[in-house]
Amino acid sequence: MTCYRLAYRDRRHVYIVPEARVMKPFQLARRQVLTGLAMPRAVSSQTINASRTWQRAFSASAAAASTLPGLDASKLTVTKTTTPKELMDSKDLVFGKNFTDHMLSVEWTATDGWHTPRIIPYQNLSLDPSTCVFHYAFECFEGMKAYKDDNGGIRLFRPNKNMERLNKSSARIALPTVDGDALTKIIGELVKLDSRFIPAERGYSLYLRPTMIGTQKTLGVGPPGSALLFVIASPVGPYYPTGFKAISLEATDYAVRAWPGGVGDKKLGANYAPCILPQLEAASRGFQQNLWLFGEEEYVTEVGTMNLFIALKNKETGQKELITAPLDGTILEGVTRDSVLTLARERLGPKGWNISERKIKMSEVAEASEEGRMIEVFGAGTAAIVSPVRNISYRGKMVECGLKEDQEAGEIALQMKNWIEGIQYGDEQNPWSVVI
């Protein structure tokens, strides 16, 4: 498998290229494909010289492309709503269903770069039916949250990680990249403007959804010549309002979420719609989520829309081990995943835990359960932080995951939730929590 690396052309444009390949002038290819120059109707063996000429022309335009304006936070304009919404009772909040008064909107074009960022009243998007987002899934997004601390301050959690991932996602589908610091700044302005929507209670927050879509109006399949970056905000309650409830998973072996050389590690819309049917299959048998296995070895990858952590006693060494799948291109690079790993190395490592990013087969998980070596299993994601797993249905058997009958969460999951929440709400001073 080839790994991708990020290749920066300039501060505003980032592209991914296969590791160990010479950087190719994607930006120019984009422009020439759009103008019809890049795709000569035919390249016969006689046209190799012509092709070289074309590549030289390409390099010239690349220099021009780098002068395109980036996102300029200082130019932000704000148009306030004239019909502010009534606040809902916190207890009635449903994830991602109710939104604040305003949204952030920034257009991009291949000719002019990023346009003026605008905060505007929350409103419908009006798009031509030929717009490429409707046909070819030119869309990627992020999920992040703003929290109110005990002093009334508003905090984001590791926003730089979201910005980094957004750029990896957009570059992978030929959408533009964006200055993450500038975007974080204007997201902060949106959050401050709509701060009355953030419930002050612990466990509540404002879910933020930065989204980038291709807006070119053509059915030709090519890199979009225009895009829209928008951010909407939805007040949300705790995932487990009455305390943890351990979930049951169904291991999925008949459908595959991601593949080496694919895009499973990016937060693309394309990774989500195809996952619903296996999810419905699992739901029809009473399971909350499905667990994606990969390959003949049935490696454990992800659960539903979360990364998965498995705590067990290692068969060989007897040492306690916290395991999650390595970032091999098929695993979403979760911010919570990274936070759990970092905290585990820092706080569990000294207590004798081995923290492993490694492949683990479902049969190994089942074996650990049978041999009494299973400690606990939990999902990790922005929505729930951690989501304890009671058992996994696998090949017609239930693999118990270490919880006692009356227990809804293991010790590690509980600790992780408390540690991460403590940072998110500013109880613990930590550079991960950014006051805006």
Place this chain on the structure above:
Amino acid sequence: MTCYRLAYRDRRHVYIVPEARVMKPFQLARRQVLTGLAMPRAVSSQTINASRTWQRAFSASAAAASTLPGLDASKLTVTKTTTPKELMDSKDLVFGKNFTDHMLSVEWTATDGWHTPRIIPYQNLSLDPSTCVFHYAFECFEGMKAYKDDNGGIRLFRPNKNMERLNKSSARIALPTVDGDALTKIIGELVKLDSRFIPAERGYSLYLRPTMIGTQKTLGVGPPGSALLFVIASPVGPYYPTGFKAISLEATDYAVRAWPGGVGDKKLGANYAPCILPQLEAASRGFQQNLWLFGEEEYVTEVGTMNLFIALKNKETGQKELITAPLDGTILEGVTRDSVLTLARERLGPKGWNISERKIKMSEVAEASEEGRMIEVFGAGTAAIVSPVRNISYRGKMVECGLKEDQEAGEIALQMKNWIEGIQYGDEQNPWSVVI
């Protein structure tokens, strides 16, 4: 690998399920997920009986679901534009950039089924920014064409194949299915209303783009409770206005388009955006398209957005063989692919050709070229019908594909184009061509 099969619940609802599995009540699962009933926050080992009760409840609702209205062509309403467009010069047409006066629009909701179909003036879609099509790629489409015959009649080419595939695509991402005959009928009405946009010249046609998108306004990841089916129409010219131009391909080994257990055989938006970057890579080195290889064996799968056909002399038997990749779940089920196969079996088979749907390694293709056994290679798709291939860049070498230096198309490609075009324009009477 598990194969999927289509399982019809009733005439309006079709779902795909893994082969050899008992049909599961997806429709009810969908409704219960939407209402929050299907996903109990926790299913502990004690709640298995409750889960069974829930499945009974499901079956009851399934009966109710089957009474949802299907698409009723007789209810079609037509609102004509008051600002008809000026016709463009046929020579200035660019694929998928200019559209006719009208569009078809049909809404679907999980509670009310298919609503009244409407032909309306071509217009923007107005959608809430939280609409699931923007975030999770709930979108699928078809590509088909309407042709004017010499008698002024208007014809569609195998529309039933497009309808069949649309339903396979939509069902795979938990969008509704639709009565294909009813949809073909109202598409016909749209085409007739906008028939002045269809150029009468040979090679020209009206490209039709049926598209289905999820329209539920929520960031929760689940089956959409509402959808929009729309059809837009774009007059298009011949792919090769001045005769065939053989293309050069670059074999892509670092990125993978589709995989077993994935969705590469469906016409989902999700399959397209991730393909642009490898396409740009190939373009940056002067190739018109990339050729997707799969697996360690480097099996030849598809080229850019077309199926691929390889004509060679079989190494063992010496027999002439026309090969395309089998429908193993990673190959788009192209209508042109099927047409080429059918015509080849009917018209080339008696002339000694062996027509094969089989896996072929890129190394076998290179070997055939080196040994002088290569006859010709061509892509097949709705846009170009056939697209002759001059050579393929593979592991730093150019694999020549049987064309002479001054030759832009092989004999089989030429014949196929003539045969298929003859049917499409009604020169040859054939049930594939449907007069509307």
